[in-house]
Amino acid sequence: MSDHSEAPVTPVGPYEPPYYAAVFTTVRTPDQSDYSETNARMEELVKDVPGFLGMDHAQTPGGLGITVGYFRDAEALAQWRSNTEHRAAQKRGRADWYESYTLHVAKVERSHGFTRTRVPRSPTAG
Template identity: 85%
Template sequence: MSDHPETPVTPVEAFEPPYYLAVFSTVRTQDQSGYGETNARMEELVKDIPGFLGMDHAQTPGGLGITVGYFRDADALAEWRSHAEHRSAQQRGRADWYERYTLHVAKVERSHGFVRPSG
């Protein structure tokens, strides 16, 4: 979810199914006080969840943010959902940072990727 210009842009790799993903789409409020720090902390915490596979994030010029978290199994996703600091950040998000959001959770049954050969 970080915006680091020096980091090459690359999507999370395709994993062997089945696995789970959580698609979090947001429109944020004008006042984002504390959002960056909390977002960075959530990125640190989720990496410690056994079964966390990775995360993709995109932001449109119009303000739609989409974050996709990938998890090996439903237990890993449930552990993240119930993590105490994550729950607290969710409450703060509803109170301060989001105009609206949607969350979609899905089990991936098919996955593949492509990388253009260099040269």
């Protein structure tokens, strides 16, 4: 199974501020039993939180993982934080999957984006 999907890689787009970003940075342990399944379940669950805006992920070759979740308001973030299945996954993460982690929650006051426009090449261009 490949780590690369066929879908194009795009970050979560900008939203009208203010909104919140929860930045979860991790270093995982060698034991990743059931991690993929639980992670997939959490990604599905968070989508049901009213006010959830999206999520970005990145993983370095050295093992540093970063997940940024975006939420419309503090209430949406609090609802996600208190979700029963999410709380159970957090407990399992501390027990088995994470060597260390940090969580930073920030109020976004400015947001903008850029996407390069792709211009089709002429068949006669050299």
